[in-house]
Every structure is written in C-alpha cells, then in structure tokens.
Amino acid sequence: MSVAVKIPTALRAATGGESEVSVEGATVSEVLDALFEAFGELRARISDEDGALRRFVNVYVAGEDIRFLQGLDTPVADGSAVTILPAVAGG
Amino acid sequence: MAAEKLKCKECGNEYPLEALYVCERCFGPLEVAYDHSRLDDVAALRRRIQAGSEDVWRYADFLPLSGPPPGAGNPEIPLAGVPAGWTPLVRAERLGERLGLHDVWVKNDAANPTHSFKDRVVAVASGRARELGFEALACASTGNLAGAVAAQAAAIGLPSYVFVPADLEEQKILGTGVYGTNLIEVRGNYDDVNRLCTELSADRDWAFVNINMRPYYAEGSKTVAFEIAEQLGWELPDRVIVPIASGSLFTKIAGGFEEWLSLGLIEGNLPTMNGAQATGCAPVANAFAAGKDFCQPVKPDTIAKSLAIGNPADGPYALDLARRSGGAIDAVTDDQVREGIALLAQTTGIFTETAGGVTTAVLAQLATRGDIDPDERVVLVITGDGLKTLDAVRGSFAARQIDATVDSFEECIAGAPLVAQAVA
Numbered sequence: 001m002s003v004a005v006k007i008p009t010a011l012r013a014a015t016g017g018e019s020e021v022s023v024e025g026a027t028v029s030e031v032l033d034a035l036f037e038a039f040g041e042l043r044a045r046i047s048d049e050d051g052a053l054r055r056f057v058n059v060y061v062a063g064e065d066i067r068f069l070q071g072l073d074t075p076v077a078d079g080s081a082v083t084i085l086p087a088v089a090g091g
Numbered sequence: 092m093a094a095e096k097l098k099c100k101e102c103g104n105e106y107p108l109e110a111l112y113v114c115e116r117c118f119g120p121l122e123v124a125y126d127h128s129r130l131d132d133v134a135a136l137r138r139r140i141q142a143g144s145e146d147v148w149r150y151a152d153f154l155p156l157s158g159p160p161p162g163a164g165n166p167e168i169p170l171a172g173v174p175a176g177w178t179p180l181v182r183a184e185r186l187g188e189r190l191g192l193h194d195v196w197v198k199n200d201a202a203n204p205t206h207s208f209k210d211r212v213v214a215v216a217s218g219r220a221r222e223l224g225f226e227a228l229a230c231a232s233t234g235n236l237a238g239a240v241a242a243q244a245a246a247i248g249l250p251s252y253v254f255v256p257a258d259l260e261e262q263k264i265l266g267t268g269v270y271g272t273n274l275i276e277v278r279g280n281y282d283d284v285n286r287l288c289t290e291l292s293a294d295r296d297w298a299f300v301n302i303n304m305r306p307y308y309a310e311g312s313k314t315v316a317f318e319i320a321e322q323l324g325w326e327l328p329d330r331v332i333v334p335i336a337s338g339s340l341f342t343k344i345a346g347g348f349e350e351w352l353s354l355g356l357i358e359g360n361l362p363t364m365n366g367a368q369a370t371g372c373a374p375v376a377n378a379f380a381a382g383k384d385f386c387q388p389v390k391p392d393t394i395a396k397s398l399a400i401g402n403p404a405d406g407p408y409a410l411d412l413a414r415r416s417g418g419a420i421d422a423v424t425d426d427q428v429r430e431g432i433a434l435l436a437q438t439t440g441i442f443t444e445t446a447g448g449v450t451t452a453v454l455a456q457l458a459t460r461g462d463i464d465p466d467e468r469v470v471l472v473i474t475g476d477g478l479k480t481l482d483a484v485r486g487s488f489a490a491r492q493i494d495a496t497v498d499s500f501e502e503c504i505a506g507a508p509l510v511a512q513a514v515a
Contacts, residue, residue, distance in 0.1 A: 009293045010113045055385055056118045067388050085289050086113040088302050089337035089404035
C-alpha cells in the first residue's frame with residue numbers, strides 16, 4: 001500500500017530536500033519504519049531511544065492527530081497522506 | 092542589543108537568529124539566547140529602563156532585535172507600528188476583600204491597542220520580521236492574535252494573512268477584518284488552523300508571527316513580567332495567576348522574572364506560578380492533576396475560545412514551571428468563567444473577556460481552597476477585553492425600560508427597589 005508522507009522543512013535535509021516521500025505501510029508505525037529504512041537519519045530525529053515519537057513531533061493521518069486515533073498503531077489507508085509536523089506554541 | 096543566537100530548549104543545539112523555530116536535530120522548540128555580560132551596572136540599567144518609552148521597547152535590552160526599536164530613530168524600520176505594552180497594574184482592594192486576600196493586583200493587558208496582550212508579541216515578531224526582510228505578516232489565531240497582526244500590518248504598511256477557526260466570536264472577526272487584512276476562516280478548531288499554517292509556512296515567504304517567527308514572538312511575553320516588577324517598585328509579587336492556552340505566556344512571564352533575577356535587577360525568589368484553564372479545554376490542568384509531565388491533547392469545548400488550544404506545545408514546560416515554583420494548574424467550568432467575569436467587573440471596574448474570567452475564577456478557587464496566604468501579594472494577569480466576547484455576559488442582568496416621565500420612573504422602582512450599594 002502506497003502512502004504519501006509529507007516532510008516538514010526542518011527534516012528535508014535528511015530526505016535530500018524532498019518535501020513528500022512515497023512509502024509502503026498499513027499503519028503509522030509501518031510507514032515510519034519504511035521511511036527510516038529509506039532515510040536513516042530521520043529515525044533519531046523523530047523517535048526517542050525507545051521507539052516512541054519525540055514529544056514535540058506531531059503526526060497526522062488525513063489531517064487528524066494520531067493521538068486521537070490509535071497512536072502508532074493507527075491504520076493508514078492506501079493513497080492517504082501522513083503528515084509530520086513540529087508542535088508549535090503560541091496562539 | 093544582546094540577542095546572540097537561537098538555542099534548542101531540548102538539546103541545546105544552536106542556530107543563527109533567522110526565521111527558524113524548530114531544532115533540526117531533535118524537533119524541540121528554539122528559543123532566543125542572550126549575552127547580557129555587558130549589563131553589569133544594575134543601577135544604570137534601571138535608570139535607562141525608567142527613562143525609556145512607555146511601551147515594550149523600554150525593555151529593548153531583553154528583546155531579540157539586532158538594531159534599535161522600530162520608529163523614527165531607526166532608518167531601517169522607520170514605522171513604529173502599534174504601541175504595545177506599559178499597561179496599568181491596578182490594586183484590586185475590593186476583589187481581594189471579597190476573597191479574603193489583602194494584596195491583590197490586576198495587570199490589565201486589555202488596555203493594549205487591540206485590547207489583548209497579543210500586541211506585545213506582535214510588536215516583537217513584526218520588528219524582527221522587518222529586520223529579516225519579510226514583506227508580509229501572517230498568523231494562526233484563536234482570535235486575539237488575529238486582531239493584533241491585522242492592526243500591526245496596517246500600521247506598518249504590510250499585507251497580512253490571518254487564519255482563524257470559522258466558529259470564532261463575531262466581535263473578534265469584526266475587530267480583525269476592519270483593519271483590511273486577508274481574513275481566512277478555517278473550518279476546524281485552532282489545532283487544525285495551526286497545523287494548516289505550519290504546513291503553509293514551509294512554502295510561503297510570509298512571517299507567520301507565531302510559527303516561523305515564534306522564538307521572537309514568544310520573547311514579547313516577557314515584557315508582562317518586566318512591567319509587573321517595575322510597577323511594583325522593582326519587587327516581585329509572591330504569586331502570579333496566568334491563563335494557559337499553548338503555555339507560552341505562562342512560561343515566558345516566569346522566564347522574564349528569572350532573567351531579571353539572574354542579572355540582579357530584582358531580588359528574591361521566582362513567584363509561585365498558577366496556571367488557569369477552562370475544563371472544556373484543560374490538557375495542561377489534566378496532566379498536572381494526573382502527575383504527568385506531558386499533555387494528552389483534547390478537542391476543545393468551552394466558551395473561553397482564546398484559550399481553546401487542545402494540543403498545547405509548551406505544555407511540558409508549563410507543567411514543570413508550576414511544579415518547581417510551588418504553584419498549580421487549575422481548571423474552571425464555563426459557569427465559573429461567567430462568574431469570574433462578573434466578579435472582576437463588579438469589584439474592579441475591569442471588563443475582561445472569557446480568558447480573564449478563567450483567570451479570575453481560578454483566583455477565587457485557590458482562595459476558597461485556602462491555597463493562598465491572605466497576606467501574599469498576588470498578581471492576576473488579565474489578557475483581553477470583555478468587548479471581544481459579549482455573548483458570555485448576554486442575559487446575565489436586566490435593564491428596566493421606562494417612559495421619559497418621573498411618574499414612570501417612580502412606578503418602576505416602586506415595584507422593584509433600586510439597589511443602593513455596590514456588589515460584594
């Protein structure tokens with residue numbers, strides 16, 4: 001299943017400047033693993049030592065924060081978009 | 092000016108003072124770091140501050156511009172823009188009396204030009220944006236920031252793009268659109284707006300004041316702390332009560348006190364810091380109560396829309412601050428918010444928006460709980476004007492209608508006597 005992952009500006013150095021990357025995976029966890037497989041540098045930037053997301057990383061599936069879904073186990077439908085963004089304070 | 096670099100709050104990685112806001116290494120937020128080594132003459136520094144302009148730029152030594160403040164004295168950015176800050180600190184004897192407290196003060200930031208504290212952060216962010224050569228301002232807003240950005244852009248002659256949740260209070264929509272901005276209503280809540288703007292900021296050459304300008308923007312909030320200390324005669328209060336949306340204002344007020352403490356401009360200890368949220372959007376208060384050091388996001392449902400951030404990015408820092416200062420983060424219901432608005436209005440003459448109702452209600456809750464010593468000096472930070480959220484008071488009182496005759500008046504008051512004393 002092909003999923004488009006949107007890469008934030010701060011991480012594009014690790015993807016050779018790509019703002020969107022296509023990978024395979026049926027859950028957020030699988031999608032991220034595939035992403036780390038393709039771009040090894042991303043793992044340490046997004047995940048902590050235990051494999052959990054760092055606390056200032058927000059991940060969205062079709063625009064919804066995965067913390068309102070099933071976290072890293074959230075299913076990702078074929079053709080849907082996964083967005084990685086930094087948390088930004090100040091409203 | 093002494094701003095030296097941007098530094099990651101999580102891992103300490105350093106960056107130049109540009110339009111950057113997130114650490115490439117660990118995704119942590121970037122913050123401005125200063126070199127204050129030349130500020131060693133405290134008496135001279137105090138005199139310079141006291142002789143300064145009556146706005147946020149009197150604290151220019153602690154703000155992140157590389158040149159002088161915007162205005163006629165600065166050929167690079169000659170338009171001063173909206174004058175922000177230097178708002179009244181008011182002694183609130185009658186509010187204190189009502190709550191059994193002897194030394195309560197209100198920092199009335201509704202007295203800013205667009206009627207909320209956001210004029211401070213926008214002054215700083217837009218100043219730095221102009222230094223960096225940006226030619227448009229933008230923001231994601233829960234309402235107050237929208238008006239502040241639109242007004243500032245009008246005053247300094249830049250186009251602006253303001254993104255708000257579509258269900259915002261009408262007063263805030265009207266009070267923003269009037270400045271001639273591009274007003275975009277997003278179908279979603281603030282967290283959706285924030286996500287969208289974070290995506291948009293990557294590919295547009297706009298200064299999103301609270302996204303790519305965020306490190307500079309956040310510094311503006313420190314001026315609330317500086318003013319409180321200066322207005323109290325270079326002394327610290329014992330306790331400060333601050334509303335929490337993203338947690339940025341709360342943490343930066345403490346940061347301002349700590350910066351001055353470290354320089355010896357003021358003496359004593361960091362005040363006890365109390366955060367205030369509405370129960371309909373209380374991710375930080377919930378985490379505080381549960382003893383956690385991170386926030387589980389929520390879907391906001393409260394009349395306090397200016398605090399309706401379900402995914403507060405500075406939540407972890409707000410939790411840490413409340414704990415290490417001996418404070419707490421409380422939540423109050425929408426009914427308490429309405430009561431808080433009325434309590435403040437009827438004891439101080441200050442009409443605040445719903446966020447100030449949250450803050451006042453938390454003060455009342457802490458006092459009732461016995462958490463505040465009656466002799467403590469407490470400062471309540473009121474961030475916005477009641478005219479922005481009129482629905483919160485609609486139906487809370489009745490006026491009497493009469494003919495323009497003495498008989499009609501006498502008849503009216505015979506049925507229901509007038510109240511001849513103030514409330515409380």
